[in-house]
Amino acid sequence: MFKVFMAFVRKEFYHILRDKRTLLILFGMPLAQVLIFGYAVTNEFKDARIDVLDYAKDETSEQYINHLQSSGNFIVRKVLASQKDMEAGMKSGKTKLVVSIPENFSEDFYSGSPTQIQVITDGSDPNNANTLVQYLTEMTRSFQRTKRNESPNPYSIHVASRMLYNPQLASAYNFVPGTIALILLIICAMLTSLTIAKEKEIGTMEILLVSPLSPLLIILGKVAPYALLSFGNAVIVILIGFFVFDVPVLGSTVLLLGMCFLYVFTALSLGIFISTTVKTQQEAMMKSLMGLMMPSMLLSGFIFPLASMPTVLEYIGKLIPATYFIRILKGVMLRGVGLNFILFEVGVLLMMTLGFLLLSWRNFKIRLE
Amino acid sequence: MRNTQVIQVEGLTKKFGDFVAVDHISFEVEKGEIFGFLGANGAGKTTAMRMLTGLSKPSSGKGKVAGFDVLKESERIKERIGYMSQKFSLYEDLTVKENIRFYGGIYGLSKNQIRTKTSQILEELQLSEVGAKPVRSLPLGWKQRLAFAVSMVHEPEIVFLDEPTGGVDPNVRRQFWEAIYQASELGRTIFVTTHYMDEAEYCDRISIMVSGMIKALDSPDNLKKQF
Numbered sequence: 082m083f084k085v086f087m088a089f090v091r092k093e094f095y096h097i098l099r100d101k102r103t104l105l106i107l108f109g110m111p112l113a114q115v116l117i118f119g120y121a122v123t124n125e126f127k128d129a130r131i132d133v134l135d136y137a138k139d140e141t142s143e144q145y146i147n148h149l150q151s152s153g154n155f156i157v158r159k160v161l162a163s164q165k166d167m168e169a170g171m172k173s174g175k176t177k178l179v180v181s182i183p184e185n186f187s188e189d190f191y192s193g194s195p196t197q198i199q200v201i202t203d204g205s206d207p208n209n210a211n212t213l214v215q216y217l218t219e220m221t222r223s224f225q226r227t228k229r230n231e232s233p234n235p236y237s238i239h240v241a242s243r244m245l246y247n248p249q250l251a252s253a254y255n256f257v258p259g260t261i262a263l264i265l266l267i268i269c270a271m272l273t274s275l276t277i278a279k280e281k282e283i284g285t286m287e288i289l290l291v292s293p294l295s296p297l298l299i300i301l302g303k304v305a306p307y308a309l310l311s312f313g314n315a316v317i318v319i320l321i322g323f324f325v326f327d328v329p330v331l332g333s334t335v336l337l338l339g340m341c342f343l344y345v346f347t348a349l350s351l352g353i354f355i356s357t358t359v360k361t362q363q364e365a366m367m368k369s370l371m372g373l374m375m376p377s378m379l380l381s382g383f384i385f386p387l388a389s390m391p392t393v394l395e396y397i398g399k400l401i402p403a404t405y406f407i408r409i410l411k412g413v414m415l416r417g418v419g420l421n422f423i424l425f426e427v428g429v430l431l432m433m434t435l436g437f438l439l440l441s442w443r444n445f446k447i448r449l450e
Numbered sequence: 451m452r453n454t455q456v457i458q459v460e461g462l463t464k465k466f467g468d469f470v471a472v473d474h475i476s477f478e479v480e481k482g483e484i485f486g487f488l489g490a491n492g493a494g495k496t497t498a499m500r501m502l503t504g505l506s507k508p509s510s511g512k513g514k515v516a517g518f519d520v521l522k523e524s525e526r527i528k529e530r531i532g533y534m535s536q537k538f539s540l541y542e543d544l545t546v547k548e549n550i551r552f553y554g555g556i557y558g559l560s561k562n563q564i565r566t567k568t569s570q571i572l573e574e575l576q577l578s579e580v581g582a583k584p585v586r587s588l589p590l591g592w593k594q595r596l597a598f599a600v601s602m603v604h605e606p607e608i609v610f611l612d613e614p615t616g617g618v619d620p621n622v623r624r625q626f627w628e629a630i631y632q633a634s635e636l637g638r639t640i641f642v643t644t645h646y647m648d649e650a651e652y653c654d655r656i657s658i659m660v661s662g663m664i665k666a667l668d669s670p671d672n673l674k675k676q677f
Contacts, residue, residue, distance in 0.1 A: 088555025092544065099543045099584075284537025288601075291503045291533040291610075292556050293525060 085294065089302025096276070097306060106272060111264045111314045115321050118256035129213060130158040132170050134181040141187035141228075148224045149180070154216050171203055178202045178213050190228070246415045257322035258410035259383035261315050262403040265341065266348045266377055268311040271369040273304050273352030278365035281356075296445065304349050311348075315341040319414075331417030340413060340427070344406045347430050350437035351402070357444035377403040405429050454481045456608055456639050457502065462511035462520075464497050471497040473662035474511065479641060481607075484634050486653030487643040494662040495643040496536070496612055502641070503533055503610055516607050529557075532601035532609040536616055540597050542586040546577055549585055550600055557604035571599045591622035595629050602633060609633065611642040615649065627652050 097103050131149075135142050149155045158176050161167060170176035181199035183189075189196040200217055202210035246254075277300070280286040289299050319337070322328035330337060351373070359365045378384060380398035387398045398404050405426040412418040412426075420427070457479035464472040472494045479485045487495045500506040502515050504524030513520035516530040540549045547568055554564040572578045575595055577588075585593060594614065602609055611630075615623045627649070634640050642653065650656045650670060657667040666673060 085556055085558060088552055091555075092541070092548070092552045095544055095548060096541070283542070284535050284539050285541065287505065287535045287537075288533060288539045288553075289556070290505055291528060291531070292553075293528045293558075294556055 082298070086298060086302055086305075089299070090305055093276070093303060093306045097310070103272060103275075107268060107310055107314070110267065111260075111318055114260050114264060115257075115318055118260055119253060119321075119326055127153060128156050129154060129178065129216075130176050131155050131178045131180060132159045132161050132167070132176045133157050134161045134164065134167065134179060136184040137182050137186040139187045141190060142182045144228075145182065145186075145221075145224055146180075148227075149217070149220050152216075152220055154220070167201065171201075174203075176203075177206075177209065178217065180217070253322065253326035253328050254411075254415055255383070257318065257326060257328045258407050258414060259381070261318045261341070261410060262344070262381065262383065262406045263374070263377055264318060265311050265315055265344055265406075266351075266373055266403055267369075268314060269304075269307055269345055269348030270352035270355065270373055271366070272307050273349055274355035274359065274365040274369050275362055276303055276307070277353065277356035278359050278362045282361050300353060304353065307352075308345050308349055312341060312345055315345070328414065330414050332413035332419065336420060337410075337413050340406070340409050340423075343427065343430055343434075344402070344409075347402050347406075347434045347437070350434045350441065354437040354441045354444075357441045376401050380404070381407055383407055402430060402433055455479065456481045456516055457485075457641065458512075458514045459502070460512045462498070462501060462513050463509050464494075464501055464506065465509040470662050472501070475657075475659075475662075475664045477657055477664065477667055479608075479639060481639055482634060482637050483655065484630065484640040484642065484653045486650050486656035487641070487659060488645065488647070488650045488656050489643070489659035490645055493659040495659055498659070499610055499612055499641070499643060503531060504528055529604075530607045532604070532606040534597055534601040534609070534611050534614050536613045538593060538597060540585050540593065540600060543584055545582050545584050546572070546588070546596060547581045549596070550603060553600050554603050559604060567603055571596070571603075575599060590618060591625060594618060594622065594626055598626065598629055598633075602638070606638070608639040608641060611640065613643055613645065615644065615646070623649070 097107065133146055135146070146157060150157060155178075159166075159170060161170075161179070164181075167179050171179070179201040181201065183197060183199075186196060186198075198221060200214055202213055204210055277286075280289065280303075290296065294302075316338070319330065323330060352369070355365060355368050355372070359368060376397065380387070380390070380394060381401050381403040382398065383403065387395055387404065390398065409423045409426045409430075412423050416422075455478045457477075459478070460476045461474045462472060462476070463470065463474050475498060487498065489495045497506065501508045502513060502520060504520065504527055508520060515527045518524075518526040518530075520527065541552070544552065550568045550571055551564055554567055559567065568581075572581050575592070577592065577596065580588065585596070588596070598609075598611070598614065601611075615626055618626070623646075630640055630642070630652070642649075644650060653670065655667065655669050656673065657664045658673075659665070666676070668676070
C-alpha cells in the first residue's frame with residue numbers, strides 16, 4: 082500500500098515541478114504577499130509632509146513645531162501665511178495635514194486655560210488621516226508634558242497608554258498571521274481543487290477509479306504533496322516574520338506548528354469538497370478564488386476588524402476558517418497562550434474539517450451511484 | 451454456463467431518475483474474444499461499460515466479470531481488467547517512461563517488473579528513442595497505442611476500450627486495430643465500444659445498442675446477412 086502511495090506522490094511532484102503556474106502560486110505568491118503586506122501595506126509612516134499656519138509666531142509655537150518634527154514622523158513642508166493658502170497644498174496632495182496654532186497660544190498655555198490647536202486633514206484618505214491625527218495628538222501631549230514639568234503647575238492628568246503585545250503597533254503583527262492564513266488556504270484549497278479537477282478534465286480520474294486503488298488513497302496521494310509544501314510555506318512565512326519583521330513567537334513552537342497542520346487539514350478538506358462540485362479546472366479556480374480568497378481576505382478580521390462590521394457580514398465572517406486560524410495564530414504567536422485558551426477555535430476548525438469531508442464523501446457517493 | 455465465459459450479463463439496468471440509460475441488457479463474452487458494442491452517441495454504451503468496470507452501480511440485474519460479481523466484488527474485478535477511456539488517458543506532462551512507471555506502480559508491480567515492462571513496451575511500439583520525452587510531444591497515433599499498452603501494463607484478463615479511436619484518422623485507426631489483434635492473440639478478451647460501422651467489422655461479435663437496449667447481437671457476417 083505504501084509503495085502505491087509513493088508512486089502517486091512521485092507523480093504528483095512531477096506535475097508540480099513541471100507546471101509553471103503551480104510553481105508560481107506555490108513559491109512566488111507567499112513571498113510576494115509577505116513583502117507586499119510587509120513593506121507596502123502599512124499603517125506606519127515616516128516623514129509625512131505637513132503645513133503649519135502659525136498665528137502666534139512666538140517662542141512657544143516655534144518650540145511646538147520643532148517638537149512635532151523631532152519624532153521623524155512629520156516634516157514641515159511650508160509655513161503658511163493665511164488661511165487661504167491652506168487648501169492649495171491639500172488639493173495638490175503635497176500635504177496631508179495642516180496644523181493651525183492660535184494667536185494666544187503661548188498665553189493660554191502657560192496660564193493653564195484651555196488651549197486649542199486646530200488640525201485639518203485630508204479626509205479623502207480616512208485611514209491615513211486618522212493615523213496622522215493620532216500621531217499628532219500624541220506628539221502634542223508629549224509636548225505638553227515636557228513643558229508642564231518645567232512649570233510649577235501641579236494640575237495635569239496624563240494618560241499613559243500602552244499597547245500590550247504589540248507596543249509599537251507594528252502592522253507586521255497583524256499581517257504575518259493573516260498572510261499565513263491566506264497562503265495556506267490558497268495553496269491547499271485552490272491547488273488541491275485544481276489538481277483533482279485537472280484529473281477529471283483530462284480523463285485520467287476514470288482510469289484511476291477503475292484501478293484497484295481505493296478513492297481514499299487516490300485523494301490522499303494527490304493532496305499529500307500539497308499538504309507538505311504548504312506546511313513548509315507556513316514555516317517560511319513565520320521565519321520571515323520573525324527575522325525580517327521582528328514578529329515574535331511567544332507561545333510554544335510545537336503548538337504553533339500543530340495548529341498550522343490542523344489548518345492545512347481544514348483547507349485541504351475544503352479543497353477536496355470544492356473539487357467534488359466542479360468538472361473543470363476553470364470552475365475550480367473561480368470557486369476557490371471568489372468563494373475563498375475574497376471572503377478570507379476581507380471578512381476574516383485580517384484587514385478589517387470583524388466587530389465593526391454590519392451584523393450580516395460579521396456572521397459570514399464567522400463561517401470562514403481563516404477567521405479562527407488568525408485568532409489562534411495571534412494568540413499563540415503574540416500573546417503566548419497555551420492550548421486551553423484557543424480550545425473553542427480549535428474545536429470550530431475540527432468541526433469544519435469534519436463537515437467538509439462528510440460533504441465530499443456524500444458528493445462522491447452520488448457520483449458513483 | 452461454461453468456464454470460458456469471462457463476462458456474463460443478465461438484465462443489467464441503469465436508471466438515472468426516470469431516464470433508463472441501459473435497459474435490461476444480457477449477453478456473454480468468451481475468453482479471447484473481441485466483443486464490440488456498436489451504437490450512436492447516447493445509446494448507453496459507455497454507461498454499460500462503466501457498470502462492468504465498477505465505475506457505476508447497476509440499478510438492477512446481474513453481471514459477472516472475470517468470475518466476480520459486479521455488484522459485490524468490484525474491487526476484485528478491478529485487479530483483473532484494463533481500461534482505456536474516450537479521453538486520452540495518459541499524463542501529457544510526464545515522460546513515456548514515467549507514465550508506464552506510474553501506472554505500473556498503482557497496480558502494485560515491483561520495480562523489476564516495471565523495468566521489464568517498460569523496455570518491452572518501448573521496444574514493441576518502437577518508442578525507445580522518445581522514452582524520456584514528455585508524452586505531449588508524441589503524435590496522436592503513438593499516444594493512443596501507448597495508452598493501450600499502458601492499460602495492459604498489469605497483464606489484465608479483459609481490456610475495456612471506450613471509443614478508443616475517436617477523432618483519429620483511418621490510418622492510425624488501422625494501426626490501432628492491429629495492436630488490438632495482437633493483444634487478443636495473447637488470449638486477452640477485448641471489450642470495445644465504437645460508433646464507426648467499419649470498425650465493428652473487425653470484431654468477432656458485435657451487439658448493436660439503440661436507446662439503452664441491445665437490438666442485435668451476432669458476428670458481423672451474420673448481421674450483414676440479416677439486414
